[in-house]
Amino acid sequence: MLLIRCPYCEEERPELEFRNAGEAHIARPTDIAAISDDDFEKFFFIRANPKGIIYERWRHVHGCARFFNAVRDTVSDKFVMTYKAGEPKPSKLPGVSK
Amino acid sequence: MSGAFRIGNAGRLTPARTARFTFDGKTYTGVEGDTLASALLANGVHLVGRSFKYHRPRGFLSAGAEEPNALVEISRDSARKTPNVRATVQELYDGLSAKSQNRWPSLSFDVGAVNDVASPFFSAGFYYKTFMWPKSAWKNLYEPNIRSAAGLGVAPDQPDPDHYSSRFAHCDVLVLGGGAAGLAAALAAAETGVRVIVADEQAEFGGALRFESGARIEDQDGWAWAQDVVARLKGMSNVRVLPRTTAFGYYAQNFVGMVERVSDHLADPGHDVPRERLWQVRAKRVVLATGAIERHMVFADNDRPGVMLASAARTYLNHYGVAVGRNVGVYTANDSAYAAAIDLKKAGVNVAAIVDLRDNPSGSLIDQARAAGIEIHDGRAVTRVGGKLRVSSMTVQPKNGGGERTIAIDALLMSAGWTPSVHLFSQSRGKVAFNDDKRFVPGTYAQDCVSVGACNGTDGLAASIDEAYAAGAKAAKEAGGKATKGNKPKVDADEIWSRGMLGSAPGAGPDTTVKAFVDFQNDVTAKDIRQAVREGMRSIEHVKRFTTNGMATDQGKTSNMHGLAIAADMLGKSIPEVGLTTFRAPYTPVTFGAIISHARGPLFDPTRRTPMHGWAEKHGAVFEDVGQWKRAWYFPQAGEDMHAAVNRECVAVRKTAGLFDASTLGKIEVVGPDAAKFMELLYTNPWEKLEVGRCRYGIMLREDGFIYDDGVVGRLAADRFHVTTTTGGAARVMNHMEDYLQTEFPHLNVWLTSISEQWAVIAVQGPKSRDIIAPLVEGIDMSDEAMPHMSVREGKICGVTTRLFRMSFTGDRGFEVNVPADYGQAVWEALWAEGRKHDAAAYGTEAMHVLRAEKGYIIVGQDTDGTVTPNDAGLDWAVGRKKTDFVGIRGLTRPDLVAKGRKQLVGLKTKDPKIVLEEGAQVVDNPNQPIPMKMIGHVTSSYWSENCGRSIALALVAGGRDRMGETLYVPMPDKVIEAEVTGMVFFDEKGERLNG
């Protein structure tokens, strides 16, 4: 069972308290009603599904109930870092070269 | 006397403390502290099982958890039968009853042994090759027969009457393994004051000191020192000592799963103690001190009862005081087997000869053996053994060929060297490295752990204790322990296990067809592994699956290295090039009981009951499970079956009134200056203009345009909405709302609160509903003018706060009375008393379903399935056409969602009004077309409607609304049912009864 650091509670808590909520940094278009079919497809259906570093959303559902973002390595399953919802995608990751 | 092979002055047990037990119905006597294995050996019993595939007679290979052969069934009573218990681990208790497995009719005469003669047909990959065709025969013929003939043991056929417990624990340093190294590490860590847990799978700590008669530590015998250290550790408040506890799985971030066997060793455990306890431990640092496992020699018929590991024979002698034979042979490729021979010789057992594969072995143990007068044949191999149910001789030959010589023996001790137990290290995702000694040892670590002693490839007691003590102190320091001077144990006399050999010994290949076993539990021979390579398996993972070597519960404890060496030899590659297979959890089998612990029966899942549950129970309700909820399904009166009760309830609601417990509805309060704006975004409907005190039916979509949930929403104030959701949708709707509020619309000033469990809801529906409620209400004008359909008022009922909704899920005049949950039952009882004056009935969920279907009201999740749009469901009127944004607005215009021919919700009336369609039944437009027919839809809801005097149904049908009046067909196994497509409203089409 993984330990996940909630950036709001500011401590590591067991995975049981959290729920994954899909890829992060996919903003809902403000003019969503007007976007093309292609753009809707990209927004709603297409996901990166990378091998390696993934940016994803988690919710501390059995805790403070806040949604936040996390950087995780899909190969090792390790969490690289977590940060609050709305904060920009980190440009530098601790412990990850390149 | 506890067995003819018990030696008076050897071992650590107290002979006077006898324990009686049975094996295959025969009664024997053992000694307290015995394992079932040592007790049977004391009585001269070696034959204890039949093998998995060939049904070969098998005895004890080992004296520990690595035992692949001696698997027995232990039964306490008819419900407590445990198959596949390793006799080498099961502690003896008075009255223990054990049975051998895999044999019929008896252990010494087993019909299944014909597999051994027919073994050319059962070679590697046999299952894959022989039973491939025809495919259908697999399910009906091959698999059932294979399963009954093969398999290990028989699963119990009654519910497990024992109970199990579970604990979470945290510590600074977790030490796994309680041999000399583990104890030294635990001691070093404990002295710094940090929290330490030390666990060992055996009943007593000490590990290999159990048999190492030459070890002396701190001026004591090694075993005595170990007991002394355990006593000291137990006396420290920062240390938890867990014997009989196996670490079976090493998971992410130093999370270790362990099972403690709490009462399997007790004669009469009683009911107060659990059988096993699951420990889930999170440790800052882990010290792995899991030791090493001795390998067997791979030669012809090396599985005969009486052929066993040298360290096992030594354990039986030095710990249990049992001689495994009277005239033993030794076959080895390393030094440690000599120590076994010397100990046995000293105890008065004849050692016929030591056969050493090495040329001119030298060293102090070899000198001691010679001095003791033991014959040593070096540079020679044991090419085969005689005897079937028990070894009777060994045939010795120079390793490069030459004259044979047969020596009579009654037991053969073998040792090919020691394999470090890297199972847990490997599970922690660490990478092993192949060292100069031809051993896989921990290489690159993936977690905060360290390996010490034999599992780290460290030879010798002194070196192991040095390494372990330093590692324990370092781990403690890293976990925050205070620096201490330390008190490292001093080793006075040492035993060293030098190297051995890997792969098959002379005479077992490469061109012979002898059965030289590599994996005893899975019946895999050296020949099978060679065949796998010949048939094209190149990766060791493929060899493993093709031959089953190292699979199942054994996880390759004794077999992995031999199998790997043989495969590497065949492939002409080095061992590290071929690579080691991955070790899987669990290290040893874990019962389902321990894993599920208390979570079974009524505790499997939480049960949710409404505040009025007790009343419903008292009034004879039959309940149905709706998610975790228990909901009153119907209220049968004397003599009524379900059909009669539901009919009566449905008629009563339309005639007078009915009371229904709607408390399970999800309820969310949406509050704040931007509450209306938020509602506009989350629901398809317009909300800004909804007047305070009025309600609206709302539809919630996902972004893809499909219906996600629905419910009636009341506006209590300009900034306050009381939202209801479906029973099943309560949690996910709340999650969905929070998601949008927190991440997409964080600029909105809104607060969401789940109030599902705060309000009990009593639906009062029917023409008399107002007459029933009104006398109990204060402060609310319930006239049609003051409180029209779809309105909400706050006031009091029976003196308590209420949110009184005028709304209907039946099509009749109706109300939903919300009161604080604690008052739910009291208000229900008051309403019931009023209701009785009007002949009202209590109705359950079945009647609720029928009544709403009579009106064509949908149930999300029953009439929709996640691919239904509001238009498909005939609910276009609820989508605000002037709105510029809401969740799902763009999804609704996707090409597929506006295409013609989509499945639409319609009514179906069977031509024969008495036939009730089956929900889920498929609909076709031409019943005479060839099979497979084109299905154009399916029935989503179907009931007998007593109010309509006929059956009614809703169905999703392609282009359904253009098919009004058409006849469609529902093919069933016995007949085809004709039905006419109709509108969805079957009762009171004009909707006059809402004010009736």
Ligand SMILES: [Zn+2]
């Ligand atoms: Zn949190």
